[in-house]
Amino acid sequence: MGTRTKKLSQLALTAREGANPDITGLAVDSREVKEGFLFAALPGSRVHGAEFIQFALRMGAAAILTDAEGAEIAEAELAASDAALAVVEDPRQALAGAAALWFGAQPQTIVAVTGTNGKTSVSTFVRQIWSALGHAAVNLGTTGVEGAWTAPLAHTTPEPITLHRCLAEAVENGVTHAAMEASSHGLEQRRLDGVHLTAAGFSNFTQDHLDYHETFEAYFNAKAGLFDRVLPQDGTAVVNLSDPKGAQIRRIAEMRGQSVLTVGLGDADLCLINQRFDATGQDLRFAWQGRTFQTRLNLIGGFQAENILLACGLVIAAGDSPESVFETLPHLTTVRGRMQLAATRDNGAAVFVDYAHTPDAVATALKALRPHVMGRLIAVIGAGGDRDASKRPLMGRAAAHHADVVFVTDDNPRSEDPAVIRAAVMAGASEAAGDASVTEVGDRAEAILRGIDALQPGDALLIAGKGHETGQIVGDQVLPFDDVEQASISVAALDGRVA
Ligand SMILES: CC(=O)N[C@H]1[C@@H](OP(=O)(O)OP(=O)(O)OC[C@H]2O[C@@H](n3ccc(=O)[nH]c3=O)[C@H](O)[C@@H]2O)O[C@H](CO)[C@@H](O)[C@@H]1O[C@H](C)C(=O)N[C@@H](C)C(=O)N[C@H](CCC(=O)O)C(=O)O
Ligand SMILES: Nc1ncnc2c1ncn2[C@@H]1O[C@H](COP(=O)(O)OP(=O)(O)OP(=O)(O)O)[C@@H](O)[C@H]1O
Ligand SMILES: N[C@H](CCC[C@H](N)C(=O)O)C(=O)O
Numbered sequence: 001m002g003t004r005t006k007k008l009s010q011l012a013l014t015a016r017e018g019a020n021p022d023i024t025g026l027a028v029d030s031r032e033v034k035e036g037f038l039f040a041a042l043p044g045s046r047v048h049g050a051e052f053i054q055f056a057l058r059m060g061a062a063a064i065l066t067d068a069e070g071a072e073i074a075e076a077e078l079a080a081s082d083a084a085l086a087v088v089e090d091p092r093q094a095l096a097g098a099a100a101l102w103f104g105a106q107p108q109t110i111v112a113v114t115g116t117n118g119k120t121s122v123s124t125f126v127r128q129i130w131s132a133l134g135h136a137a138v139n140l141g142t143t144g145v146e147g148a149w150t151a152p153l154a155h156t157t158p159e160p161i162t163l164h165r166c167l168a169e170a171v172e173n174g175v176t177h178a179a180m181e182a183s184s185h186g187l188e189q190r191r192l193d194g195v196h197l198t199a200a201g202f203s204n205f206t207q208d209h210l211d212y213h214e215t216f217e218a219y220f221n222a223k224a225g226l227f228d229r230v231l232p233q234d235g236t237a238v239v240n241l242s243d244p245k246g247a248q249i250r251r252i253a254e255m256r257g258q259s260v261l262t263v264g265l266g267d268a269d270l271c272l273i274n275q276r277f278d279a280t281g282q283d284l285r286f287a288w289q290g291r292t293f294q295t296r297l298n299l300i301g302g303f304q305a306e307n308i309l310l311a312c313g314l315v316i317a318a319g320d321s322p323e324s325v326f327e328t329l330p331h332l333t334t335v336r337g338r339m340q341l342a343a344t345r346d347n348g349a350a351v352f353v354d355y356a357h358t359p360d361a362v363a364t365a366l367k368a369l370r371p372h373v374m375g376r377l378i379a380v381i382g383a384g385g386d387r388d389a390s391k392r393p394l395m396g397r398a399a400a401h402h403a404d405v406v407f408v409t410d411d412n413p414r415s416e417d418p419a420v421i422r423a424a425v426m427a428g429a430s431e432a433a434g435d436a437s438v439t440e441v442g443d444r445a446e447a448i449l450r451g452i453d454a455l456q457p458g459d460a461l462l463i464a465g466k467g468h469e470t471g472q473i474v475g476d477q478v479l480p481f482d483d484v485e486q487a488s489i490s491v492a493a494l495d496g497r498v499a
């Protein structure tokens, strides 16, 4: 953050008794506080950040931002300190505003995408289209910062300090356009409330993250926050009407007075008319406000058409001409770890790596492969630990319902017993098995090897769940693991090639 300072009031914060110290930096974690910092003591899911105010003060914090509960928790320490104290109703929102003011610069054009599935895909396609049109662009999300400038990110939607540091660095690197993912956690925690959005997109709404949001309604409301709170009134909402929840998002946007651009089927502004699949991709026929277009798409999976239309809608909403946007489509490339062709066996059978980690994504990914495949569909699938446990049997069921052969294996067990997670996935898979064969193979590398070994001419394998990830989280450790790499090693071993 350099050596610059800002007055507390320049961060839109007011302290009790009129104190207005110079602030030298911002932190949400007491361990990162330095002399002169503002420490945001936020109510957390495990503990209130105010528990750490005493440490922050010891580290030299010049100001504390918290809520009434936080001020009460740290009353004694605060009374004994001359640090400024700003008490607000929603400290996460205040922090988002303060971080935006601290870092200042944001790319001129920023769009955000929310939805259960497709956020990374849509934001990557938006960036690819912008780059093809000559804009200096990045996308920001699960796969890090990609495009004109790259950097890893720990979160899909980073907390405001990281997010605004990143946006400011993007501007310093000449970036004018950014497409970002708005995760439900990020929206609920107000992480992107300080971002100036030109347009916001909605992809779809199905089950995920019920461990955190508890109910579907709370999960939906978190996502709706992108439109009813973050996107300004003069912004454009780009809504996928093919999803049943699209109509509700459209109403929310209309009530806010935002412009609405619809994509999807039927009478949407940008609507899909037809798709024809082949081994390497698909041809799309679609209409923009009544005018018909046709294009090649070198992407596997029917659902990609929805993502592409949403991406086009966002780029159009942000100011580029529809015709120029559509001309870029044949040049779009696979998003890392999303229906990515990882290897091909000597007998022609293909191995795809995909990030499907929700029941709907597993079903969608497998259904999407069908028209590209003449033989059987084989799936390797698991579920992550410390995440929504109720989705596990549903993921197993989706796999057994839509694949012919299923290997149930480990994903990222995190702090859980992997056998317990597999048992839940197995329960759903066995129940829906019908003619499908379902086998449990705990070791992921072995499951991939067995899946690849089962491939006959015309078959395809989908390795679901970990996509672009390069590690497997077991307990507190991250062990190196890469599905794409594992697939090519297995193919090489089985076909007698040198890996
Ligand atoms: C559930 C969740 O989202 N938690 C996030 C939240 O933590 P929390 O507030 O619950 O943390 P807490 O442990 O209760 O601590 C409370 C406060 O005390 C502070 N603290 C804690 C310890 C200490 O010594 N000093 C200190 O100051 C913490 O920084 C925190 O502000 O705020 C923290 C700081 O912003 C985040 O790092 C943390 O993300 C955790 C690590 C996480 O894993 N989040 C995942 C689930 C997440 O956000 N995922 C979504 C994507 C999901 C998807 O799309 O599939 C994402 O956007 O990445
Ligand atoms: N439009 C879509 N509809 C249904 N499923 C999709 C769609 N787009 C992608 N998927 C599936 O969801 C998986 C994840 O896609 P993607 O990474 O783009 O989603 P995401 O919303 O960014 O996920 P995350 O919540 O982890 O950030 C893909 O690998 C694919 O299986
Ligand atoms: N962003 C998602 C990714 C899940 C990926 C899957 N591999 C898992 O570990 O469950 C989450 O944190 O829930």
Ligand SMILES: [Mg+2]
Pocket: 119, 120, 121, 141, 142, 143, 156, 181
């Ligand atoms: Mg993502």
